[in-house]
Amino acid sequence: MVNFDIHFSIMDSESIISKINQHKTQPNLRFKLKEKVQLFTDKLFYTLFDIDTPVAENLIVLERLFDELVELGCWEIDKPCKKVWESYVVKLPEVLEKLNLDAQAFVNCDPASSSIEEVYMAYPGFYAIAIYRLAHELYVEGFPLVPRLMTEYAHRQTGVDINPGAQIGKSFFIDHGTGVVIGEAAIIMNDVRIYQGVTLGGLYVAKSLRKTKRHPTIENNVTIYANATILGGKTVIGANSIIGGNAFITSSVPPNSTVYHSSEIKIKTAPNVS
Known part of the structure; x- marks a missing residue:
């Protein structure tokens, strides 16, 4: 019985190894x-x-x-x-x-x-x-x-996460860092400041867009605060602008603009209370 178990184990192991090798299909990996x-x-x-x-x-x-x-x-x-x-x-x-x-x-x-x-x-x-x-x-x-x-x-x-294809100018500042994503086709000019959680991404993820400009352009002296999301290859954030935290932007912003995410506050009232 012991010898059978050993033989079975060897045969089973050889089968597993063979199947794994069959599925290792990437010769350059x-x-x-x-x-x-x-x-x-x-x-x-x-x-x-x-x-x-x-x-x-x-x-x-x-x-x-x-x-x-x-x-x-x-x-x-x-x-x-x-x-x-x-x-x-x-x-x-x-x-x-x-x-x-x-x-x-x-x-x-x-x-x-x-x-x-x-x-x-x-x-x-x-x-x-x-x-x-x-x-x-x-x-x-x-x-x-x-x-x-x-x-x-x-x-x-x-x-x-900065894709090596992004184009980034001089004197770039990322505060805290965690969660920042900068896409391959993003263009960031000089003296730009961004904070944690900022995404410079694409509006669409279709593979056919691989060679197109999918990510935004950030012009000189722009500040982008925490968790702002800016999407699209045609989106341009004009020079000297300030993008507030949690803003969601999919179209261009003129130079010298300030964009804030506005929070709506509703106060709950108890029934029959005027």
């Missing part, structure tokens, strides 16, 4: 890529900001890590992604310059910030912006999947 992207992202962040991290040595390490990402995540036969590193690395000083402006915007906009070092090390909004800017340059270069994995890594850590 290697989760090692996800782990390598996280390592690359961390190393990149430290290289740009940590004063004790040697830049020259780390750039060599980053290039090696990047080659591994190409092997795992660039599936074209001729591996055109191998050429991306050379054009990407020269952009890092400019990205760092933009991020330093973002960090200063946090200091200027948030009265709770005690130092700029606190912004770099403790503000989830800044971290999300940093990884977005680093991923965006790879997105522009056309490296498949890796920029998305970078911003999703930041999303898991911060609650801020």
Whole structure:
């Protein structure tokens, strides 16, 4: 009886393994890529900001890590992604310059910030912006999947979901961060401030709209308060406008506007009480 049980167990196990293998149909799905992207992202962040991290040595390490990402995540036969590193690395000083402006915007906009070092090390909004800017340059270069994995890594850590395809100008500020969603085709100009729970999304989700501008444009010096939702590729929030908390917007707003979500208050009265 014991031998039969062992034999049955082996046969059952072989059947399960065979069926699982039959349904593993994605030849390029290697989760090692996800782990390598996280390592690359961390190393990149430290290289740009940590004063004790040697830049020259780390750039060599980053290039090696990047080659591994190409092997795992660039599936074209001729591996055109191998050429991306050379054009990407020269952009890092400019990205760092933009991020330093973002960090200063946090200091200027948030009265709770005690130092700029606190912004770099403790503000989830800044971290999300940093990884977005680093991923965006790879997105522009056309490296498949890796920029998305970078911003999703930041999303898991911060609650801020910025698609690497979004276009974001200088001195960008996200306060608190949790629940912020910025879509792939969103355009955000300079000196924009947004708060937790803000969504810059699309009105429609049809796959046929993949190549169209589905997400709104936010012009210079706009403030968008908590939980506001702004939808649509033709929606433009004009410069110097203020969008109040919980506002729901699907059409354009002129420059210098103030938009508030108005709450209706009704006081219940007991029956037969005048």
